[in-house]
Amino acid sequence: MKIYVKVFASLRKKYPNISDLNPLEMEIDKGTTLAQLIAMLKFDQEEVKIILVNGLRASVEDIINEEDSIISLFPAVGGG
């Protein structure tokens, strides 16, 4: 199953070329959880604080169900 991954802020230290305009295309097995995806990307689970699937909040135990899903991963961010 094909998905697109976008990483932001300090998570780009590991993937400097992956952005909103240039997402990482990945093939994953059906039934893959977000925790498994984070491990596949070689991030510590603690590093990833906010996960969006197609712009909606998700948690690490959620399974990626839909083909072509966009997964956005963020560390702790804030501002104002």
Next chain:
Amino acid sequence: MEFGYMNKWLKVNLTLKEFKDFSISEDILRQFVGGKGIAVHLLWKYVSKLEEKGINVKDFNALSSENMLIFATGPVTGTRSPNSGRHHVMALKSPLTGSIGSGNTGGRWGAKLKFAGYDGIVVIGKAEDPVYISIIDGFVEIHDATELWGKNSIETSSHLRNKHDKKRAGVSCIGPAGENLVPMAVIMNEEHRAAGRTGLGAVMASKNLKAIIVEGNDKPNIAKPDEFDLKVKEHVEKLKENGVTGEGLPTYGTAVLVNIINQNGMLPTKNWQTGVNPEAEKISGETLTEEYLINKHPCWGCVVACGRKTKVDKGNYKITYTEGPEYESIWALGGSTAINNMGAVIKANHYCDIFGMDPISVGSSIAAAMELNEKGMIPEDDLQGIDLRFGNADAVVELTWMTAFRQGLGFWIGEGSRKMCLHYGSPDLSMSVKGLEMPAYDPRGAKGIGLNYATGNRGGCHVTGYTIAAEILGDVDRFTIDGKAELTKIFQDFTSLVNSSVNCLFLTFALGLDEYAEMIGPITGWDVDSDELLTIGERITNLERMIINKFGITGKDDTLPKRLLEEKMPEGPSKGQTVDLDTMKEEYYELRGWVNGIPSEEKIIELGLK
């Protein structure tokens, strides 16, 4: 009051060129703490005085000599407690909105005012010719400022520091936009910090007051220094360990929000016609850091350092050194206008800094003008050849300086989007609340922030109750309206307390009310807890509301632009959403003890405001 305060306020009457010291009783300090709280208390007393004189405050002109301008610090300001270089500025009435004038700013001016021997300054009247005030080592003077008139904020600040031979002095000043009485003019300090919203710079200019320079070596006494030092260390540790204050803000600045807000489909684009910006990456914090950042620039005593020193060394908008832009400036000047050009944003933001204007109101009003033009509402003659399309970076940069100098269409931009859209026959295209342009979060994607915009006393504002911390950056369901009334109320009251302390709101990503009790208690010697502090915040929010009620601002004004209430978000992750404001507002008024936006008699008595 022995501890935490300098025990001295300065009242300046510029009409008479007179000034005198006065003090605030401990009883009042305990009720309102400092900063915004004391300013609101003083403004309320002033309203009563004006009414006794037979002056109708409802029709009161914000640019008349009677308007009161207040610069205020609090007990935390200028101490070793982190991020405490800040101060709060208020005016009885804003020339932009007709509601109360209010702004909070960083830099070092607040701390330096205390070191100069004063907790705050109240300014009334109008000088015959331009003047500036110096407060150095407790010595106050009013000087002629004729030679400063016309200078921008950077020129003014360096001129005064050189003249007084005080290289690290704090300087608050207005730029040409203020002098030209642009209603969205700001008061700048330390060149790139600003009491940025509601047109305080125009109020200062209307008094012919160009600047206030402060410097000194005094310090407030701390009641329990050992306990305070221990808590300072603990708080600094918590700020360093927190992901937002320890890494996100220091590394990327506030602009780190551009991507996450856009990924949630709530980054207002093309004057809020959509919440999806396909090119937001070009104006993101990541792009700013990689391509434009020179270094970080912390405010006085700051352990976070979200401030940015930046440059543009390629393209059409080259600039060798400036500071910023912040998330809000980037969005207003570059996102809502859909230019997505960081160089142009930095240039326009630099103009806002040196000429002294609020980039949120400037950018948002330019975006509104672009939509007016898109809909054919602006006559060709008024455009004067400007190609006012969404996406035209040159138009944004040009209109920014035209706004400062009230040139052409810049006149109407400067009047604010509410007056401009009314003038061009489409009032619904102003994305403002109570006349203040809203910031960079479309509440169709996070309902609590919509309630906060609607009920904010100064108008459409995020930093009176930043529910985004819970709804987007935390775990609270962003689309539900359940619980948002309570969330908004708590955020608003806590923020009133922070702005009265006075330190930086960003601390609240890592520190809560308990930690504020751990600061204010040892500094002042008061036995305070989080409940008392939240009640103080509530008291301040309510008294501020009682002032704007005097202006005729009530429940009818606690609303949102029609677009957010009726037009469904057309695309993206927040697609199909509107804001059910009435339901949230009813619950909010119930919780607040307000009737139609007016504090009830019971609430007024409960908070000791009778």
